[in-house]
Amino acid sequence: MLYPLSLAVFRQKSREMPLTSFVREIGNMSKKFTKNEKHECRRGGAYIAPDSSPLSSTAGSSTALTEHGRWANLPPELLLDIIQRVEARETCWPGRGDVVACASVCRSWRQITKEVVKTPEQCGFLTFPISLKQPGPRDTPIECFIQREKATSTYRLYMGLSPALSGNLNKLLLVAKKVRRATCTDFVISLVGNDFSRSSNNYVGKLKSNFMGTKFNIFDSQPPKDSPVRSTNRSLQKTHSRQVSPRKPMFITAKISYELNVLRTRGPRRMKCDMYSIPASAIGQGGTAPTPTAFTNCNDEARLGFKTLKSAQNVPLVLRNKAPRWHEQLQCWCLNFKGRVTVASVKNFQLVAAAEPSQNVTVPEQEKVILQFGKIGKDIFTMDYRYPLSALQAFAISLSSFDTKPVCE
Incomplete structure (x- = not known):
């Protein structure tokens, strides 16, 4: 048992017992504890044990409860040292799964793990599911790729450089399914690839287009922290249906517009993104972007239809695609993707702050690429994003590029 040991004794023992074996023991114990509670899993692969687990009186549950109590009684300073060492050792997936395993042990482990693990803006890592709704790092972008499956109209977002370089080390972040309707197209976004129900806890948002595929709204299942909510006219029309519907409310967090190419001039698509939930001051000196810390349940008043989010300063951040240059020798429009894009496509773009x-806002900040998306294979696309966008927002904006736009090209 480790819990009676002092911090000094633990450090001496840790030199004899590799940290890898210790973390593996924690992970195995955590899986055993949650084996009988799979129906409680709410957030896909990055599962965190609930604060109160209704264990049955079976023999297996009694054993799990005994082990749970043993690990829960570790001295706080010893527990803090353990989690800090595990967190510092694992800098990428699948190793980050050990950090999630620590948070799955019990309430005390979860509390300290949440204190140790920083937001992506601070550490540059994606750990818990809520990290997908938090702004990315300011300096170095988080590199991801999207895999398209045309047969099922499914788009999977992975963390990594590319399938060829990452191999089996890819971490699935989000999955979107394209649903064509009579007057619009929806991209429903979920944490898992087999559950796209709006009433599910895996549902995180969606992207909805107009009939022409030139305007899109990004919907979120919860409003970002400290963002006021403004009702839309549509909410009044759907009041009665939303009161009895078990589905989650939706909040419009951004609007994407593609410029019409009426004269059929040669050139790439031109797009503009109004980020209602991010203030324009976020990219300035000392600016901050909304950073949710947990998935929350909205109150009954928020369930009365669709809502539109406003930035705190009422001046939302506006993103525009970076203007490419015409290459005379190649006879094509070019952008510097720094090796992350290898196939020419009308879908490729880079977004900067307008x-x-x-x-x-300084000129270097305005020239900094906040989101870039481009093709590297038949159905493989890279997506790199940074502050103040989150993975969910960047993924939704990238999905808008997949929809057909004959009037924009």
Whole structure:
């Protein structure tokens, strides 16, 4: 048993017992504890044990409860040292799964793990599911790729450089399914690939287009922290249906517009993104973007239809695609993707901030690429994003590029 040991004794023992074996023991114990509670799993692969687990009186449950109590009684300073060492050792997936396993042991482990693990903006890592709704790092972008399955109209977002380089070390982040309707197209976004129900806890949002595929709205299943909510006219039309519907409410967090190419001029698509949930001041000196810390359940008042989010300063961040240059020798439009895009495609784009002179945003900040998306294979696309966008927002914007736009090309 480790829990009676002092911190000094633990450090001496840790030199004899490799950290890998210790983490493996924690992971096995955590899996055994949650084996009888799979129906409680709410957040896909990155499962965190609930605060109160209704264990039955069976023999297996009694054993799990005994082990749960043994690990829960570790001294706080010893527990903090263990989790700090595990967190510092694992810098990428699948190793980050050991950090999630630590948070799955019990309430005390989960509490300290949440204190140790920083947001993607601070550490550059994606650990828990809520990390997908938090802004990315300011300096180095998080590199991901999207795999398209045309047969099932499914799009999978993985963390990694590419399938060829990452191999079996890819971490599935989000999955979107394209649903064609009579007047629009929906991209339903989920944490798993086999559950796209809006009433499910795996549902995180969706992207909805107009009939022409030139305008899109990004919907979130919860409003970002400290973002006021404004009702839309549509909410009044759906009041009665939403009161009895078990489905989650939806909040419009951004709007994407593609410019019409009426004259059929030669050139790439031109797009604009109004990020309602992110203030324009976020990219300035000392600016901050909304950072949710947990998945929350909205109150009954919020369930009365669709809502539109507004930034705290009422001036939302606007993103525009970076203008490419015409290459005379190659006879094509070119952008510097720094090796992350290898196939020419009308879908390729880079987004930068479109700041007004009154917003006091420096020129280097305006030139910094916040999101870039491009093709590297038949059905493989790279997606790199950074602050102030989250993985969910970047994925939704990238999905808009897959929809057909004959009037924009």
